[in-house]
Each structure stands twice: as C-alpha cells, then as structure tokens.
Amino acid sequence: MPDLDPLALLFAPGRATVPLLLAPMAGVTDWPFRALALTYGADMTVSEMVASQAMIRHAPKSFKIASSGPWNGSESPAVMAVQIAGADPAIMAEAARMNVDRGATMIDINMGCPVKKMAKSHAGAALMRDERLAGRIMAAVVAAVPVPVTVKMRLGWDEGQRNGLALARIAEASGVRAVTVHGRTRAQMYTGQADWRAIGAIKAGVAIPVIGNGDVTTPEEARQLLLVAGVDGIMIGRGALGRPWLFREVAHYLRTGESLPGPEPAERVRVIIDHFDHIIAFHGPEIGNRLARKQLAWHTRGMAGGGRFRESLNHSPDADSTGQLLRTFLGSIINN
Ligand SMILES: Cc1cc2nc3c(=O)[nH]c(=O)nc-3n(C[C@H](O)[C@H](O)[C@H](O)COP(=O)(O)O)c2cc1C
Numbered sequence: 086m087p088d089l090d091p092l093a094l095l096f097a098p099g100r101a102t103v104p105l106l107l108a109p110m111a112g113v114t115d116w117p118f119r120a121l122a123l124t125y126g127a128d129m130t131v132s133e134m135v136a137s138q139a140m141i142r143h144a145p146k147s148f149k150i151a152s153s154g155p156w157n158g159s160e161s162p163a164v165m166a167v168q169i170a171g172a173d174p175a176i177m178a179e180a181a182r183m184n185v186d187r188g189a190t191m192i193d194i195n196m197g198c199p200v201k202k203m204a205k206s207h208a209g210a211a212l213m214r215d216e217r218l219a220g221r222i223m224a225a226v227v228a229a230v231p232v233p234v235t236v237k238m239r240l241g242w243d244e245g246q247r248n249g250l251a252l253a254r255i256a257e258a259s260g261v262r263a264v265t266v267h268g269r270t271r272a273q274m275y276t277g278q279a280d281w282r283a284i285g286a287i288k289a290g291v292a293i294p295v296i297g298n299g300d301v302t303t304p305e306e307a308r309q310l311l312l313v314a315g316v317d318g319i320m321i322g323r324g325a326l327g328r329p330w331l332f333r334e335v336a337h338y339l340r341t342g343e344s345l346p347g348p349e350p351a352e353r354v355r356v357i358i359d360h361f362d363h364i365i366a367f368h369g370p371e372i373g374n375r376l377a378r379k380q381l382a383w384h385t386r387g388m389a390g391g392g393r394f395r396e397s398l399n400h401s402p403d404a405d406s407t408g409q410l411l412r413t414f415l416g417s418i419i420n421n
Pocket residue numbers: 108109110111112113133134168195196197198237267298299300301320321322323324
C-alpha cells in the first residue's frame with residue numbers, strides 16, 4: 086500500500102486549479118511521453134491500455150506499456166496509473182494485482198475503447214452495454230487491490246443507449262474512486278463534437294470526482310469545459326500531441342485568466358531532442374526508432390521544412406541516422 090493516496094493528493098482541497106491529466110493513448114503515451122507531460126505540469130498520466138489477458142500471460146510488451154521510469158529522485162512518479170482492458174472479472178483482478186506488485190499506485194479500467202476487436206470480446210466501450218458484467222469487473226478489481234481504482238468511459242454505446250450516469254452510479258457503488266467521461270458515444274468513435282453538457286449531467290449525478298475529457302485543445306476550451314460541466318478534473322489527449330506545454334498553458338490560464346506565450350524555439354528544440362533521446366533509451370534503438378517517427382511528426386507539425394523532414398524520417402534506417410537528421414533539421418530551425 087503506498088504511503089500517500091494518489092487520488093486524495095490529486096483532489097486535495099485548496100488546490101489552485103482542478104487537476105490536469107494526460108489521457109491514455111495506445112501507441113502514444115509511453116513513459117517518455119508521459120514524463121514530458123509531467124514535466125510540463127500534467128498532474129497525472131495514465132499508461133496506454135494493457136490487455137489483461139496478455140498481462141497475465143506475462144507478455145513482455147504488456148510490462149513495457151505499464152512501466153514508468155525514475156521521476157524526481159524516486160524510482161517512479163508518485164501517481165503511477167495503469168489502465169487495464171478486458172472482460173473477465175477474475176483476469177482483470179489478476180492483471181490489476183500484477184500491476185500493483187510492479188509499482189502501480191492506481192488502476193484504471195478501460196470502458197471506453199471503441200475498436201471492433203475490443204467490442205467483439207465485450208471489452209472497452211462494449212462493457213457499457215452490459216452493466217452487470219461492468220459492475221462485476223469493477224467490484225472484482227476494487228476487491229483485488231489496495232490502491233484506488235478508477236474507470237474511463239464514454240457517454241454510452243450509442244444515442245439510444247446513453248447510460249453513462251447509470252454506469253457511473255454502479256462505479257460509485259462498487260468502490261470506484263473516480264470516473265473519467267469522454268463526451269462521445271461509442272458509435273461516434275472520434276467524430277462529431279464531445280458533448281460537455283452530457284458530461285456535466287453525469288457529474289451532477291454522483292458524489293465521486295468526475296474528470297471531463299474530449300476535444301480540449303486550448304486553455305480557453307479547458308475553461309469552457311469547466312464552466313459547462315463543472316467537472317473535478319480535465320483530461321487532455323490529442324491536444325497534447327507535439328504540444329506537451331499545453332498543460333502549463335492551461336494551468337496558468339485557469340489560475341490567472343491570462344495566456345502564456347508559447348515556448349521559444351530554443352525550448353522546443355531542447356524538448357524534441359530530449360524526447361527523442363528518451364524514446365531511444367527507453368525502448369532501445371530498433372523499436373525506439375520506429376516509435377519516434379510519429380512523435381517527431383507531431384513535434385514538427387507546422388515547422389518550416391517539416392514536411393521534407395518527416396519524409397526523410399520514413400527512410401531513416403536506424404536511430405543514429407534519425408538522431409542526425411533531427412539535429413540537422415532542428416539546427417536549421419534555430420539558425421533561421
Ligand atoms: C491514438 C489514440 C489512442 C487511444 N488509446 C486509448 C487507450 O488506450 N485507453 C483509453 O481509455 N482511451 C484511449 N484513447 C482515447 C483518449 O484517451 C481520449 O478519451 C480521446 O482521445 C478524447 O480526448 P481528446 O479529445 O483530448 O483526445 C485513445 C485515443 C487516441 C487518439
């Protein structure tokens with residue numbers, strides 16, 4: 086059992102602003118990206134989802150996805166939340182226990198993933214169509230681990246089945262400590278606009294903290310989500326891709342009502358190089374080189390000559406060559 090309850094820290098009364106969280110994003114929010122978000126003021130991050138079946142089979146990739154690195158002089162960040170996905174209560178409970186044994190200080194249950202493969206096995210957002218099973222999973226995971234358990238969900242399966250409030254109440258009754266609501270239905274996937282009012286209706290119907298999520302890409306939008314939904318925290322996903330300083334900007338704006346200027350070119354260059362080096366160190370040169378491509382593509386969006394640079398990345402055979410291409414490209418940005 087950790088010394089400090091991470092959720093109590095996150096929602097401590099007297100905070101200057103609501104907590105800001107980095108959304109879990111499969112294939113994106115590995116430890117190097119999560120560390121970058123923490124550097125820029127995210128209060129908490131969540132791992133990419135880990136398939137519970139793979140975890141209990143000790144698949145090495147699951148361990149990598151769920152792991153963090155040293156942070157602020159400790160072996161890992163104080164809040165180390167791992168998201169698990171699956172549809173079998175016993176397997177989900179076992180996966181949760183394994184993660185806690187490996188240092189997780191919070192477990193998040195995925196009830197929002199819309200992809201077909203997940204739906205077929207009744208996992209992710211499909212759990213929202215089966216409230217009984219969802220309730221059994223939540224109760225099993227809560228009973229299995231001594232750390233806080235949270236749930237991330239959508240508004241419901243489709244327009245006809247917007248049962249987010251019912252599910253949030255089941256979560257509360259099961260001992261789940263907070264829920265994150267992405268303001269779309271499963272049927273919407275990522276289309277349309279996140280419905281912040283509907284998140285507010287769920288917030289109004291439960292006593293546990295509700296974190297609002299969906300389409301926050303600027304400080305002004307974060308404030309609007311707070312005003313419309315009255316949520317206890319804000320989770321940001323795609324808006325932070327290549328823009329990890331968004332957390333710093335949102336926190337400053339919520340605290341003061343003023344906009345911070347964006348980072349200077351020198352800071353951007355330093356961030357990108359450090360991020361690349363961290364990816365290679367964490368994943369090793371082979372996997373790291375592949376994973377770095379998309380992160381570098383996000384980082385260089387909108388930069389002069391960025392298109393040509395990204396094209397050259399696709400032909401870069403190894404991490405050393407990518408590192409050289411990157412340094413040359415960024416050098417030209419600084420010197421112009
Ligand atoms: C590439 C990608 C991967 C995602 N993977 C996950 C995941 O593993 N678990 C999860 O709960 N949500 C996942 N999501 C959903 C996000 O956490 C978030 O709910 C969604 O992107 C809406 O927030 P945003 O508009 O701030 O991006 C993913 C989204 C994207 C774009």
